[in-house]
Amino acid sequence: AQSVAQPEDQVNVAEGNPLTVKCTYSVSGNPYLFWYVQYPNRGLQFLLKYITGDNLVKGSYGFEAEFNKSQTSFHLKKPSALVSDSALYFCAVRVPYSSASKIIFGSGTRLSIRP
């Protein structure tokens, strides 16, 4: 079955420190991978995606993610965290070969940046 796993419910980081939010996936074929951020009572905002090409993908707000095919991972990273980065982050994968190209989401990781 196609799935996306985010093993950490919450990640706590001090402002200015690097952050990593983990994501692993299980899909057949070549996946399209995404990261989204959600603020309270809001929809999702797109951060970045990997389709093909360079394994290191750069996205919005200084975030980047590294695609690792052998480890089936797509961890989200940022070199220096800001308090404003505190939010709920979702990793997602587009299901290959699905006629509607539907996306399934991980369980989400709450990122908390302390001043």
Next chain:
Amino acid sequence: GAVVSQHPSWVICKSGTSVKIECRSLDFQATTMFWYRQFPKQSLMLMATSNEGSKATYEQGVEKDKFLINHASLTLSTLTVTSAHPEDSSFYICSARGPIIRRGEYGYTFGSGTRLTVV
């Protein structure tokens, strides 16, 4: 950039009534839209895929007769929660497949969500 407008942003209704939620792509055409449900502190669960001009495809376990989806135009999909019950209270989010980024590749644009409370 691409915008998907979702309305209303919040609604309170009485048990037994029906509620309609609209999802509209403002500056691009969306032949495919998705409806998600999100429980507090949980992930988004795909409910159904809405295809313009045809019947929606529902995920396993989602009641078709309770969650009516209509995608009558290339820019509008609606979700109607019929005979609402308190357990239907949730955050509902729509997503449109589009706009086209480049040939053969689409983005996914999300609405801002609707908080439904059934009392």
